[in-house]
Amino acid sequence: MEDKELYQHILGLNTPWSVREVKLDTDLQQIDIYVEHPSGTKFCCPECDQSLSCYDHAPVRQWRHLDSCQFKTILHASVPRVKCAEHGVKQVKVPWAEKSSRFTLMFERFAIDLLQATQTVTGAMGILRISWDQTWHIITRAVKRGQARKEHKLMPRLGIDEKAFKKGQSYMTMLFDLDNSTVEAISEGNNTESGIACFSQLSTDQINAVEAIAMDMSAAYVKATKASIPLAEEKIVHDIFHVMKLANEAVDKVRRGEHRERSKAGDKRLARTKYIWLTGKENLSEKQEAKLNDVFTLQLETGKAWAYKELLRDLWAHETAAEATVYFKNWYRRVIHTKLKPMKKVARTIKDRLANVVSYCTHRITNAVAEGINSKIMSIKRRVGGYRNPENFKTAIYFYCGGLDLYPQ
Ligand SMILES: [Zn+2]
Known part of the structure; x- marks a missing residue:
């Protein structure tokens, strides 16, 4: 099998895309794969799927793919653009990566698996040979993707609790699905407003389906629950x-x-x-x-x-x-x-x-789930060496404890 054909298979490329050239750079320990399509190929508008002829090409771009042995493997292509009467000039979708990602789908999948398995951002960074910012970019995109896909499943048993962020200086409020041990909503602070902000992230159907909710004895979460959940008085269980x-x-x-x-x-x-x-x-x-x-x-x-x-x-x-x-x-x-x-x-x-x-x-509910999730977050925090800001903290919680479908496509 020729190297071009081999990479065609490895990348899972189908018509119209094919591998034009494979270059091996032993000094850089890198393999560069150049991908192209035959001229005259028609592409779809990414907005309306209308088949159109190629208008022009965007400049050549690179995507990091899974390593070939220890060699960094980079895919190169110039993405065609189409001119749609309704949507204007648009870059078409490519089958190997999501829009605006610098990594192939397979690389992102592997990175997500690795981050989940190692539970250390720096550890995964070392194995993947990518930067802190690139890693966070993958994590952030994965969480966004997971949240966009998330179905508003009903959660009869909830838990609400606070979590210190930065050694007790500031707090976050977290809402848990006790049956699935997942974090379903997060807001900053630990007062009544924070509790309300968490509940407001649920749909009306979800709010109406709540049967019981575990919490500490602080007045803040009691008030927040009464303001958000019908017949709250019968549903609150102090942990x-x-x-x-x-x-x-x-x-x-x-x-x-x-x-x-x-x-x-x-x-x-x-x-x-x-x-x-x-x-x-x-x-x-x-x-x-x-x-x-x-x-x-x-x-x-x-x-x-x-x-x-x-x-x-x-x-x-x-x-x-x-x-x-x-x-x-x-x-x-x-x-x-x-x-x-x-x-x-x-x-x-x-x-x-x-x-x-x-x-x-x-x-018959307790917030024991919260304790479990707390220790998971603490261990991730220790291994990451702290989170840079509250947004990263929230993103990491959803990434590791959100029960989200994080994979691309
Ligand atoms: Zn269109």
Whole structure:
């Protein structure tokens, strides 16, 4: 097989396109492929598909193709232009690349696969031998393509959460499809407007199809949901992890206060016990459990707070919201009569939002998906060495976590 014929096959070129010449440059480690079409070929207007004769040719352009062994492989062609009565002078579509891309379709497909597999932009850049800007260009185009093709599928179970961008200085709000573990909308900030901005990216059908939505206990997302989703009050579920985080923080506050008091009197038995109190009982090591029992017998306030925290966890084990409500009221009555100020504060916070905490028993959703996506984003961020701006950050999230069809054509 001649080299011209070989590349004709490799590139998947069909009439009217054929390979005119293949040049090998061993110094540059490059293969240049020149592609042409016979004169008199008719081409279609890219707008209306009308078959027209060639008007003229644009200057010769280059497209990077997949390497041939270690040799960079470059395709060269001058693209014909047609003159359409309706659309004017237009460059025709070429079968090997998308409009305005500097890479062939096969190269872009491979780049997308590689980026997804390695999850590191710099790593993929090295393998592909392309620049940072070129890589981002491929990523950005892939996301645009995916979003343009995206069908407005219905998502009955959603999650909304914030994500720090640049070490807690600024935030993004993300909307998740809990059933498919994908990020469906992103907006800047973490206030009510940010939440509304996320919901507004959904279609009316999608909004009406929402059955339940998981979130933390911040007022911002509650307000945003009420402003965007019909009958929101019945659909909001405060995420178990966020609620338990409040309880854990309260236990730690009690411990710190008590440790301070006891240290003054020379008693340091509460030192270095922080994580024992924050761990669920079944997750403690033998050594930790022994220590817990030790400290527990001291009848400390910390021990009491811990016990109430553990009891609270059983709230989510109930079959129905009604049962969970009864259980909580009982728990609340006991906590509120203690001297554990931080724990009492948490009890009141939960009481205020109780319907949307026990709604878990009806909808059975959590934002665990968000945690998974968060760690994925964090690991990508570490490997990329940070994102240059919020737009890149958003684009990367959609590229890696958007569940989009990213491939060209
Ligand atoms: Zn036309």
